[in-house]
Amino acid sequence: MYKGAPFYQPMDIGRKYVNLPPKTIVLPKIGAIELNDFPLLLAPMEDVSDPPFRALCKLQGADVVYTEFISSEGLIRDAARSVKKLDIYEKERPVGIQIFGAKLDSMLRTVEIVEKSKPDIIDINFGCPVKKVVSKGAGAGILKDIDLMVKLTDAMVKHTDLPITVKTRLGWDHDSIRIVEVAERLQDVGCQAISIHGRTRAQMYKGSADWRPIAAVKNNPRMHIPVFGNGDVNTPERALEMRDDYGLDGAMIGRASIGNPWFFKQVKHFLKTGTHLPAIGLADRVAMARRHLEMAIDWKENELVGVMENRRHYTNYFKGIPHFKPYRMRMLTCNTAAEVYQVFDEVLETFSEESTS
């Protein structure tokens, strides 16, 4: 019978938050995929982590990238939008396709569909807090039924030769944080890595992520799969803290990369040298926004769709520029790439001096 690891106790955690001597830290692997020391993972993000964005993050140093979550029920029905999400560029590997669902049969059929896209990893979303997902028992909803969570993972591991990884939250709410036990049980059924967002479902995105329970997972002497930390890694210093104070195997980065794929390079540089790279100048931001849009059009094979669906991306490259609103509004109403590039040119002309310092 499963005996279980001790539940999370904040007072159990030693030397800052990790008890492991540095020598025991070995290079992480997901299945046969060998990773660098303290890899940086691009988080799955709906409507953000599409193939162009993933490829750009990869070029800037992301070690592993994940697709946005894909509904198992949608894929089984062959819903065109879900199927399109399975696209992968060779240049972004290793890439994980993330799926969600709560029905065993649907999840197994989904594994078979997903395998045809030849991802390197299949990730199960056990962390989405959104009501319409949770109410069906999927995403973070499964945190209310840990036995089912383990059963689904077990069945999926047995159903494929690809490594299965899990992304989850600390627990359903503050009073039900059992992540140490949960992680160990997932590992025992063959999960190859776990990424943990340091919030509960009840927190949604409020408050700040608590990485101490994630360190407690890492501190469990029975854990041997990589434990990746997620939530609020928004500066290179925070990544360093996650590595050195919390002893985690890598950082999964979400929001800090939006409109800022350079974040991966900045973090890596800081982890290696302790110094910061110069700020990204406006010309580089414009060039990245343009490259991103070109890739989106290429991927969608339709200029109008590429321009419209990429709006959320190209406006994000200009976050923080004062008095930018009129340009932003114009970008949001363009229907052709040429119109967008025209606005980019004007932005460069108007703001270059102020923003390149």
Ligand SMILES: Cc1cc2nc3c(=O)[nH]c(=O)nc-3n(C[C@H](O)[C@H](O)[C@H](O)COP(=O)(O)O)c2cc1C
């Ligand atoms: C726009 C957006 C979409 C997201 N979509 C997903 C998703 O599809 N699957 C998932 O597991 N998490 C999703 N998340 C959660 C992120 O992967 C991540 O856990 C969360 O943002 C915390 O990390 P961060 O502080 O680095 O952003 C999403 C987050 C955002 C902001």
